[in-house]
Amino acid sequence: MIYNGHKRNRFIYGLAILLVILLGLASRSYAACLPDFLANYAGDTLWGLMIFFGFGWVFKEASTKWIFVGATVFSFCIELSQLYQADWINAIRHTRIGGLILGFSFVWSDLLCYLIGSSIGALIERIHALRPNERI
Numbered sequence: 001m002i003y004n005g006h007k008r009n010r011f012i013y014g015l016a017i018l019l020v021i022l023l024g025l026a027s028r029s030y031a032a033c034l035p036d037f038l039a040n041y042a043g044d045t046l047w048g049l050m051i052f053f054g055f056g057w058v059f060k061e062a063s064t065k066w067i068f069v070g071a072t073v074f075s076f077c078i079e080l081s082q083l084y085q086a087d088w089i090n091a092i093r094h095t096r097i098g099g100l101i102l103g104f105s106f107v108w109s110d111l112l113c114y115l116i117g118s119s120i121g122a123l124i125e126r127i128h129a130l131r132p133n134e135r136i
Helices: 010-029 036-058 064-081 087-093 096-102 108-129
Strands: none
Touching: 010 036, 036 064, 036 108, 064 096, 064 108, 087 096
16 A cells, blocks of 8 residues: 555655754754753654654655554664674674664663654654645
């Protein structure tokens, strides 16, 4: 099933990905200015949302449900990969981009953050899909 009977607009999804990345980086850079709850969980939740939008960008004709499941499973796999601590993957993790993508250590709460981030993405799509004659 195609989302709302239409293909997703890759330009819009690309902008959404960029916006979420900027918000995620800001949540890390300005963590001291945020309430503790947001400082601790906003980045991982935004990461889950970015993965949702990324899956939507790549699989523009897939259903929202498929995008949600795919993004959530992918996010969980990345988190579970943090249980593997070999020298070669830790070297990748210690680069800026490697650390942002792969993370450093397994944390149970991150799984919930990723689930919430993917859920927010699905909710955004569902709410938008209720509007007639509009496309994402």
